[in-house]
Amino acid sequence: MASGKRQAPVIILTGTPGTGKSTHAQFLAEASPIPLKNINVSEFVKEKGLHEGYDEEWQSYTVDEDRLLDELEPLASAGGLILDWHTCELFPERWADLVIVLRCDHTQLWERLEKRGYPVKKIKENNEAEIMEVVLEEARQSYPAEIVIELKSETMEDIESNVSRIVDWIKAWQKNQAD
Numbered sequence: 001m002a003s004g005k006r007q008a009p010v011i012i013l014t015g016t017p018g019t020g021k022s023t024h025a026q027f028l029a030e031a032s033p034i035p036l037k038n039i040n041v042s043e044f045v046k047e048k049g050l051h052e053g054y055d056e057e058w059q060s061y062t063v064d065e066d067r068l069l070d071e072l073e074p075l076a077s078a079g080g081l082i083l084d085w086h087t088c089e090l091f092p093e094r095w096a097d098l099v100i101v102l103r104c105d106h107t108q109l110w111e112r113l114e115k116r117g118y119p120v121k122k123i124k125e126n127n128e129a130e131i132m133e134v135v136l137e138e139a140r141q142s143y144p145a146e147i148v149i150e151l152k153s154e155t156m157e158d159i160e161s162n163v164s165r166i167v168d169w170i171k172a173w174q175k176n177q178a179d
Contacts, residue, residue, distance in 0.1 A: 006079030008034045009173050010095050011166070014088040014139060015102030016130040018112040020153040024102060025084040027163045032170055034080065041068070041085035058122060065090055087135065089142040098169060099143050100162075101136045102153040 011028070013021050022040055029038040042061075045051050050068045051061035069090065075081055076095040083091060088099055104112070106127050113123045129135065139148045151162045 006077075006097075007177075008036060008080030009097035009170065010076050010079055010081045010083065011036070012088050012091055012096050012099045012139075013082055013084045013102070014086065014099065015135055015153065016104070016109065016126050017086050017118075018109045018116070018126065019102035019104045019130070020159060021084045021086070021102055024100075024153065024159060024162060025082045027159060028082060028166055031163050031167050033167065034170065034174065036080050036082050036170075037075070038082045038084060039072075039075070041083060044068075044071075059119060087138060089138040091142075093143055096143050096147060097173060098166070099139050099148045100166065101139050101148065101150045102162075103133075103136070103150055104130065104153050106130050108154055 013025050013028075015021050025038045025040065029036050045061055045063050045068060048071055050064050050071060052064050054061055069092075072083070072091075076083075076091075079097075083095075088096075088101075109130050110123055110127050113126060118126070136150055151165075152158050153162065
């Protein structure tokens, strides 16, 4: 489990592309009672060059996982992070205080990804992953059940409610750290 010595938690925010991870992470960073650094892992990989090149067919970077973990390790050890990425199983269990898996109705997800200009092949793969609960199963297999939470992310009301719930969790986490 995550270290009890950190002053702030590490929250892994995951879900199929298009489920609202970045929006949740932004709102959570703003609403949190303690400072949390929001790291969009896809952007972090691009900015730091932590990839082995660009895959034209899938329109995404091939992540160098070892270099990514090496770069994130000191940040995760310090705590106060929101790690926003479409997968979670790569992150060591010791990093995670809370793992949130965002879910969205697959027809809504399809529309969101179309609006982003994703190629149909990528939309189909992500849509099937959402239907088959791939990210949720990865989270459940990679982390203790008590820290994995599945949240619906379809409306602005869902986002507001989810952020409020996570803020309450952060407050409880802080209290537990103080005890």
